[in-house]
Amino acid sequence: MLLIAAFIFGVLTVWLLVLLCCDICNRSKGQKRSFFSLLSHYLIHRAASIQSLLQQRRLEQDSKNILQVQQSILQHRIHRNRNTEYGKLYQFSEITDHETFRNLHPLTRYDHFKEYIERISKGEENVLISERPTSLSRTSGTSGSYATLLNTRETMKDLQQAFGMVFHSILDVYPRTRNLQRTAAFYYPPNRSNSESGIPIVSNFPSPMTPTFKLTMYSTPAAGFEIATEPEALYIHLLFALKDRTLGMLEANFASTVYHTFALLQNKWEQLIEDIRLGQVNPKLKITNDIRLRLEAQLKPDPQRASELAAEFEIGFLGIARRVWPHLNLVLSVDSGSNELYGNHLKRFYCQGVPVYSPVYAATEGLIGVNLWPEKEKRHYLLCPHSMFFEFIPVDLCGEEQPQTLFLDEVKENELYELVITNAAGLYRYRMGDIIKVVGFHNQCPVIEFKYRWGQLLNVRGEKILEEAFYRTLLRAVSLWPGAVLLDYCCVESGLLGPFCGSSDPHYEVFVEIKGVRNLSEDQRYKLDQCLQEDSELYQSFRRKGSIGPVRVHIVAPGSFKELMDFIIANVGASCNQFNMHRILRKKEFLDFIQRKVIS
Numbered sequence: 001m002l003l004i005a006a007f008i009f010g011v012l013t014v015w016l017l018v019l020l021c022c023d024i025c026n027r028s029k030g031q032k033r034s035f036f037s038l039l040s041h042y043l044i045h046r047a048a049s050i051q052s053l054l055q056q057r058r059l060e061q062d063s064k065n066i067l068q069v070q071q072s073i074l075q076h077r078i079h080r081n082r083n084t085e086y087g088k089l090y091q092f093s094e095i096t097d098h099e100t101f102r103n104l105h106p107l108t109r110y111d112h113f114k115e116y117i118e119r120i121s122k123g124e125e126n127v128l129i130s131e132r133p134t135s136l137s138r139t140s141g142t143s144g145s146y147a148t149l150l151n152t153r154e155t156m157k158d159l160q161q162a163f164g165m166v167f168h169s170i171l172d173v174y175p176r177t178r179n180l181q182r183t184a185a186f187y188y189p190p191n192r193s194n195s196e197s198g199i200p201i202v203s204n205f206p207s208p209m210t211p212t213f214k215l216t217m218y219s220t221p222a223a224g225f226e227i228a229t230e231p232e233a234l235y236i237h238l239l240f241a242l243k244d245r246t247l248g249m250l251e252a253n254f255a256s257t258v259y260h261t262f263a264l265l266q267n268k269w270e271q272l273i274e275d276i277r278l279g280q281v282n283p284k285l286k287i288t289n290d291i292r293l294r295l296e297a298q299l300k301p302d303p304q305r306a307s308e309l310a311a312e313f314e315i316g317f318l319g320i321a322r323r324v325w326p327h328l329n330l331v332l333s334v335d336s337g338s339n340e341l342y343g344n345h346l347k348r349f350y351c352q353g354v355p356v357y358s359p360v361y362a363a364t365e366g367l368i369g370v371n372l373w374p375e376k377e378k379r380h381y382l383l384c385p386h387s388m389f390f391e392f393i394p395v396d397l398c399g400e401e402q403p404q405t406l407f408l409d410e411v412k413e414n415e416l417y418e419l420v421i422t423n424a425a426g427l428y429r430y431r432m433g434d435i436i437k438v439v440g441f442h443n444q445c446p447v448i449e450f451k452y453r454w455g456q457l458l459n460v461r462g463e464k465i466l467e468e469a470f471y472r473t474l475l476r477a478v479s480l481w482p483g484a485v486l487l488d489y490c491c492v493e494s495g496l497l498g499p500f501c502g503s504s505d506p507h508y509e510v511f512v513e514i515k516g517v518r519n520l521s522e523d524q525r526y527k528l529d530q531c532l533q534e535d536s537e538l539y540q541s542f543r544r545k546g547s548i549g550p551v552r553v554h555i556v557a558p559g560s561f562k563e564l565m566d567f568i569i570a571n572v573g574a575s576c577n578q579f580n581m582h583r584i585l586r587k588k589e590f591l592d593f594i595q596r597k598v599i600s
Contacts, residue, residue, distance in 0.1 A: 040216045041180045052167035059165060059370070059384065063445035066385045066408050074098055074389040077424060086116060086128045090428070098407060102391070107402055107420060107429050110147040116426070117148055123197030128426030135200040138572065139364045146572055148201075149364050154424035158367040158387040165370050166359040173374045174355065176329045181248025182219040183332075184241035186261050188233030189225065219244045223294035230566070232287050234261050235268065236295065239275055242309055243302060247325040255335035255342040255356065256581060260562055262320070262350040269313045275299075277306035319352035331356040336379040337450050338580045341471070341488065361450060365432060366423045369448060380439055380447050383408070392417035395435060398454055405429075411438050411446055418454055456584050460493050460506035461547050463538045467583050473535045474510070477528040483516040488561035490594065492585045494549070505549030511594050513556050519600050525553040560597035567593050 062069045078101065082092035095101045106112075116128045121136060133150040170177050193201045215222050219240045227233040238261060241247055252258045265272070275282050279301035281292050312323045322328055331351055335343025335358045343356055361369040361381040366388060369381030383390060390408050395416035397403035405420055419432045433455060436448040456467040470491065478486045491510045510528065529551040533540035542548040561581065568590060569579055585591050 055165040063443040066444045069385045121195035135202045137364045150425040152425045155366045162360045162367045183249040184219045186252040221298045223291045251332040255333045255339040259342040273306045321351040334358045389422040391420035473531045477531040480527045484514045488513040507549035508551045554598045555600040556597040
């Protein structure tokens with residue numbers, strides 16, 4: 001009997017191994033990879049799929065019991081930090097539920113926490129939170145001010161799980177992503193620094209290097225993810241991505257990174273082809289010898305692929321992504337908010353015909369929501385009730401210092417609110433400044449759409465034109481400039497120019513990077529002012545009274561906004577992997593920089 005059982009077990013094992021090998025071969029899409037590499041990719045893929053399914057089921061359950069989940073997460077955080085200096089000051093031990101929390105603790109902004117965070121960064125403990133923070137992160141300052149925030153194991157875990165949470169949705173909507181195709185991840189580590197007490201100051205967005213065993217899923221070898229300078233890192237990511245004809249996905253935190261990567265490809269394609277032809281890393285690339293040697297060990301001359309790529313590049317770059325990677329399934333990158341413009345460029349030009357999926361709504365403060373509907377054009381996010389304790393300020397009350405807030409079960413569909421969060425890293429009743437719209441509900445939980453940042457509006461006389469509204473108007477005006485395509489833009493209120501504004505009437509100065517035309521007539525530039533008057537009755541009223549002067553439009557040199565982005569990052573100290581372009585400039589040094597780029 002034992003021999004029979006052993007024989008049956010052996011046959012079943014062989015049969016399962018044969019099935020496994022067949023499944024791996026079917027999913028490999030003819031890639032020239034070792035069986036061990038494919039097996040590792042297969043096992044990681046299956047494990048991630050199962051984990052994602054379990055996380056989605058948990059989210060589904062949470063969305064059916066939002067009050068209980070919210071109450072639990074709030075009590076856990078309040079109880080854990082009740083003996084901190086801050087917890088004693090704000091009577092955490094007397095907070096029994098969300099109502100008493102709202103009554104005992106004021107609404108806050110960054111200035112409320114700034115001194116506490118500075119003390120923690122210098123090494124003080126038990127100040128805001130009971131644990132030592134794992135790291136610090138700096139915000140990109142799109143609303144005009146910059147903040148340094150704490151990260152804890154819990155906030156980092158939430159962010160890491162968010163990307164896993166949406167994995168199952170990707171597999172459902174885009175079944176070809178089940179194949180064992182590699183992903184090109186356009187990521188480069190920020191320059192690391194430490195606070196006075198040695199706490200790392202880093203981006204809190206997940207890195208492809210964490211955990212390292214997942215690197216088999218990416219086209220770039222491990223050494224490529226160690227390059228900290230953006231041009232060199234993106235070049236290497238492109239080099240290894242272009243070598244792989246079977247590439248399945250492009251991935252970056254933000255659509256701006258993907259867009260700038262394709263712009264680099266358009267400028268450097270001849271060098272990249274030569275490297276692929278010779279099996280080398282460009283000798284002029286500024287990387288360390290150690291990284292160069294490790295990368296070149298992964299390269300072999302491939303003249304056939306080089307010729308194939310050259311033929312496609314010589315045709316042009318419209319739809320280039322699908323032409324050089326015929327099996328490309330998806331671009332995975334956030335393209336909402338200030339990244340919408342870059343996402344549109346990708347969909348209409350470089351990545352024509354390739355879906356773009358914006359998976360998460362997150363910030364330096366932590367995870368806010370996940371997009372479980374990859375197939376939808378609108379970017380809608382289900383709030384994650386387990387990651388933050390949420391409150392909401394009706395948009396009409398945002399101007400008040402201490403308005404009455406609503407809880408998760410009290411918001412209404414089609415209404416606008418400012419988000420207020422309590423996270424796991426010492427922010428209590430914190431006004432983020434994000435204005436969101438409730439577009440529906442999934443079970444009990446709100447589904448939201450990001451609209452704009454509070455304070456990101458143009459307002460020289462009380463007209464208050466929102467960033468999003470201005471962007472829509474600008475797009476309409478550009479459509480009236482024959483042949484013009486808007487690549488990037490920013491604007492300022494004339495007061496920032498001081499005595500150099502050139503007009504006695506306050507007005508807007510708009511800087512645009514466009515292609516298709518070299519210059520604009522005064523009549524064409526005035527189209528933007530006309531469109532603004534048509535779209536805003538209040539703006540039109542001020543214009544007719546002469547209280548506001550006409551918009552001034554300036555064309556900047558190609559690549560100026562990429563240089564502006566690098567300049568802002570260098571000045572702010574924010575991570576390049578979590579930077580959002582400033583559409584309304586609030587600092588004179590940034591205005592001075594873009595003014596130097598004006599060509600018309």
